Amino acid sequence: MIFSDQEATMKDHTNEVSLTISSDRQFLPLAMSFTEASAKAFGLEKTDALKLTLACEETFTYICSICKETKSLVMKATNGLYYVGVQFLFRAADFDPGAFNLTAQASPEDEKGLDEMGLIIASRSVERFQISHSPEGVSLVLIKEKSYPQMPEITMPELKPLKDFTITSPDPGTLKLFAGQIVHSYPDHLYPRDFHFPGKLVDMVASGEYGAAVAISKEGLTGGGVAWFRSSGKMVEVFGPYLFDQPPRSSAAERLIDAVVEGLAKTDTLFLIVMYATPELPAGYFEPLGTIDIFKKGSPPAAITVYCRQLKEDPGSTVWFHPEIEEFLKKEYRRLYFARHMKPTESAGEARPEHSVFAARFVKAQNTVILNAIWDGVDFADNLDRHISTLSGEGIPNIFFEIDLAYAWQANLIPLLLGREFIPRLVLPYAGEGDVVLFQQRKGL
Amino acid sequence: MFVVPLDSLVPDYVKTFEAYIPSKPDPELMKLYGCDRLYRLNNNENPLGPPPGAQEIMRLFPPPRAGLYPSGDSYYMRCRLAELYGMDPDQFLFGNGANEVIAFVIKAFCQEGDNIITADKTFAVYEWVATFSGFAAKLIPLKDFGFDDKGMLDAIDERTKILFVCNPNNPTGTYWSEEKLRGFLDAVAGRQIVVIDEAYCEFVEKNDYPDGMKLIGEYPNLVVFRTFSKMYGLAGLRIGYLTGSMGVVDVIRRTCVVYSVNTVAQDAALAAIDDIDHICRTREVVNTEKRYLKKELDGLGLETQIGEGCFIMIRLPMSDTLAYRKLMREGVMIRSMTGFRFPNWIRVSIGKHGAMEAFVEALKKVLSG
Ligand SMILES: Cc1ncc(COP(=O)(O)O)c(C=O)c1O
Numbered sequence: 001m002i003f004s005d006q007e008a009t010m011k012d013h014t015n016e017v018s019l020t021i022s023s024d025r026q027f028l029p030l031a032m033s034f035t036e037a038s039a040k041a042f043g044l045e046k047t048d049a050l051k052l053t054l055a056c057e058e059t060f061t062y063i064c065s066i067c068k069e070t071k072s073l074v075m076k077a078t079n080g081l082y083y084v085g086v087q088f089l090f091r092a093a094d095f096d097p098g099a100f101n102l103t104a105q106a107s108p109e110d111e112k113g114l115d116e117m118g119l120i121i122a123s124r125s126v127e128r129f130q131i132s133h134s135p136e137g138v139s140l141v142l143i144k145e146k147s148y149p150q151m152p153e154i155t156m157p158e159l160k161p162l163k164d165f166t167i168t169s170p171d172p173g174t175l176k177l178f179a180g181q182i183v184h185s186y187p188d189h190l191y192p193r194d195f196h197f198p199g200k201l202v203d204m205v206a207s208g209e210y211g212a213a214v215a216i217s218k219e220g221l222t223g224g225g226v227a228w229f230r231s232s233g234k235m236v237e238v239f240g241p242y243l244f245d246q247p248p249r250s251s252a253a254e255r256l257i258d259a260v261v262e263g264l265a266k267t268d269t270l271f272l273i274v275m276y277a278t279p280e281l282p283a284g285y286f287e288p289l290g291t292i293d294i295f296k297k298g299s300p301p302a303a304i305t306v307y308c309r310q311l312k313e314d315p316g317s318t319v320w321f322h323p324e325i326e327e328f329l330k331k332e333y334r335r336l337y338f339a340r341h342m343k344p345t346e347s348a349g350e351a352r353p354e355h356s357v358f359a360a361r362f363v364k365a366q367n368t369v370i371l372n373a374i375w376d377g378v379d380f381a382d383n384l385d386r387h388i389s390t391l392s393g394e395g396i397p398n399i400f401f402e403i404d405l406a407y408a409w410q411a412n413l414i415p416l417l418l419g420r421e422f423i424p425r426l427v428l429p430y431a432g433e434g435d436v437v438l439f440q441q442r443k444g445l
Numbered sequence: 446m447f448v449v450p451l452d453s454l455v456p457d458y459v460k461t462f463e464a465y466i467p468s469k470p471d472p473e474l475m476k477l478y479g480c481d482r483l484y485r486l487n488n489n490e491n492p493l494g495p496p497p498g499a500q501e502i503m504r505l506f507p508p509p510r511a512g513l514y515p516s517g518d519s520y521y522m523r524c525r526l527a528e529l530y531g532m533d534p535d536q537f538l539f540g541n542g543a544n545e546v547i548a549f550v551i552k553a554f555c556q557e558g559d560n561i562i563t564a565d566k567t568f569a570v571y572e573w574v575a576t577f578s579g580f581a582a583k584l585i586p587l588k589d590f591g592f593d594d595k596g597m598l599d600a601i602d603e604r605t606k607i608l609f610v611c612n613p614n615n616p617t618g619t620y621w622s623e624e625k626l627r628g629f630l631d632a633v634a635g636r637q638i639v640v641i642d643e644a645y646c647e648f649v650e651k652n653d654y655p656d657g658m659k660l661i662g663e664y665p666n667l668v669v670f671r672t673f674s675k676m677y678g679l680a681g682l683r684i685g686y687l688t689g690s691m692g693v694v695d696v697i698r699r700t701c702v703v704y705s706v707n708t709v710a711q712d713a714a715l716a717a718i719d720d721i722d723h724i725c726r727t728r729e730v731v732n733t734e735k736r737y738l739k740k741e742l743d744g745l746g747l748e749t750q751i752g753e754g755c756f757i758m759i760r761l762p763m764s765d766t767l768a769y770r771k772l773m774r775e776g777v778m779i780r781s782m783t784g785f786r787f788p789n790w791i792r793v794s795i796g797k798h799g800a801m802e803a804f805v806e807a808l809k810k811v812l813s814g
Contacts, residue, residue: 262786266569268463284762284789310766313781315466316477337770339477 038077058118368398406434480776491678496723498716543685591619618752623655647676665690682710775807
């Protein structure tokens with residue numbers, strides 16, 4: 001089965017509008033009405049559209065305040081089906097994205113504090129943001145997800161072991177039913193929270209970010225299925241396979257995984273990863289990468305095995321490493337049979353930006369947060385402390401930090417992580433620009 | 446410095462296409478994987494290399510000739526083939542490997558909105574060239590490891606221009622008999638171009654295996670591909686060709702790249718083409734080693750798919766890409782088949798006995814832990 005139709009959906013340019021304006025406060029009303037009108041046209045409800053408009057208002061005002069002279073900037077609104085994103089592309093030497101940290105606080109005393117307060121408001125009004133730096137300037141994307149109704153309780157259809165079945169991409173109706181069957185049959189740590197919102201799942205699949213395949217009997221009953229999510233350019237996270245009332249070792253599980261692998265084999269995906277394997281995960285398809293510990297209040301930690309599967313022949317690659325984890329990396333690469341040319345790196349007092357920025361991904365069902373540095377800064381250690389105390393304060397015991405070994409500046413941060421009781425747990429091949437080391441904070445352990 | 450506006454310069458079908466990255470040269474791989482030998486069993490090359498006559502050509506090549514252009518259209522080679530197969534020299538077009546002639550055909554017949562039809566699990570280049578040129582490739586699932594004639598015929602629509610059949614199929618080694626191929630060509634009835642890729646034809650000894658060359662007279666829409674990379678052991682020199690009816694080849698000539706086959710390749714191919722003895726010796730090695738592998742793999746309880754051609758397929762109880770990395774560390778390079786949409790299968794090219802033994806040893810080690 002080949003899923004190319006789904007992949008094509010996102011490329012439709014009618015899902016994108018853009019505006020080029022000057023970084024001049026006079027144009028604030030224009031920037032706001034651009035945001036509001038496109039958010040509504042792309043299907044955000046009124047309150048969500050207003051939140052996104054507010055975030056853009058604050059962001060635009062902030063950009064105007066840091067551009068010493070008036071420059072042109074581009075705003076681009078994108079319809080991601082289950083979200084609307086607004087991107088700002090601009091050139092400013094003074095851009096300090098520190099306010100986007102989860103833990104940011106600003107004092108309204110001085111003017112700089114006020115400007116940054118705006119950015120904090122912006123970052124809190126949206127679900128996600130992305131910040132990056134390129135020769136074209138700074139790109140800041142604010143992402144507001146649509147609101148969807150939660151799934152009503154379903155009555156499970158009568159199921160029999162599947163004899164003759166085919167593996168197909170589900171239509172929206174089947175997909176919603178599939179989500180219902182999963183929620184009904186599996187504990188909630190074995191599927192993403194989004195599955196509670198069937199309409200969202202349909203839109204996510206239509207957007208091409210998620211994919212799904214189901215095993216359907218001749219009578220049209222769904223005996224099982226699998227879903228996946230393109231979590232980065234090269235890595236796809238697989239959920240499942242999920243089987244409903246099927247005998248143990250049913251061939252449906254293998255056929256479903258075959259379908260995922262065959263469907264993604266000729267795309268740019270390099271790796272499949274399974275973070276929360278169901279008991280139905282067929283043997284012989286995935287490699288155990290290692291384990292992480294997940295804590296829940298009132299129960300002992302659960303060791304979770306993370307599995308992966310490479311989709312291409314490994315050409316070998318080059319990674320940066322900090323001497324403090326040299327042994328760990330060498331051992332892991334040897335154990336996993338990955339050929340890597342390792343280059344050492346350490347900070348040598350070179351100039352760094354003032355404020356670091358972390359992105360945080362929450363996995364609510366697991367009480368887990370995964371941090372990564374998207375911007376380096378001299379305040380890295382303080383920022384890390386602030387994050388740890390905020391997250392611990394919110395009762396989140398599972399704190400992870402990802403270091404992408406494609407970037408020397410990230411590898412340089414390793415001693416700071418180790419110094420705050422983060423320990424390297426897994427190497428995720430090609431999970432970022434290069435291999436990613438997943439550190440887990442030991443406080444919870 | 447300028448910023449190149451790649452977003453607007455690059456067509457969408459190129460943006461979304463994933464470039465194929467060939468494996469690094471042996472010394473680099475050996476360094477990376479820390480092995481002191483490397484058996485390359487991933488490209489279906491001839492274990493005996495080029496025939497002696499062709500080797501002599503290379504040894505005696507006068508270096509000053511490298512300063513001159515080669516024959517732009519492989520003149521003597523075309524004359525020799527015409528003689529051999531009773532055809533006209535103008536019915537042949539040469540390319541830098543059969544790989545290059547795939548693009549000639551697609552460029553000659555497809556325009557925006559057109560499509561080609563082939564199998565989902567076959568030599569990937571037909572699909573790639575179509576896709577990165579902006580044409581749809583309809584991929585029909587194999588049936589019992591073979592090309593599905595009926596499925597392909599059913600997929601034809603008014604924008605279908607070319608049907609590609611790999612005979613025998615790389616990687617499954619299955620083939621269409623003459624009867625089946627004729628049935629297919631009759632059903633197409635000349636409406637589309639049918640390409641039969643016979644890259645491995647010289648390895649097939651079955652009586653019912655069709656010789657595409659002989660059918661061109663009857664089916665003017667038939668185009669046949671052949672290569673000197675496989676049986677003739679000239680993969681490193683890059684020379685292959687296509688042939689078809691005069692009218693069809695006249696059209697493809699317009700989109701073909703001239704001067705793309707170098708002088709040594711042309712001379713070496715000319716010296717190789719008549720070496721029947723080389724074919725016999727190669728078949729002998731391939732048949733013997735296939736029997737050896739079959740016995741060993743049966744002994745390990747592994748499912749195999751062994752058909753025609755100088756390669757076999759093996760189904761592993763583990764991820765094929767993991768097996769690739771583990772075998773690399775043992776100094777054995779095979780083709781992992783996830784990329785062919787065959788998860789957990791590997792393809793092994795037939796090599797000399799020492800290489801086959803090394804492969805079996807390494808595989809046993811990999812499977813045992
Ligand atoms: C079926 C098939 N066709 C064509 C080719 C390309 O051969 P050449 O080396 O002539 O480009 C190959 C090479 O592997 C092949 O397997």
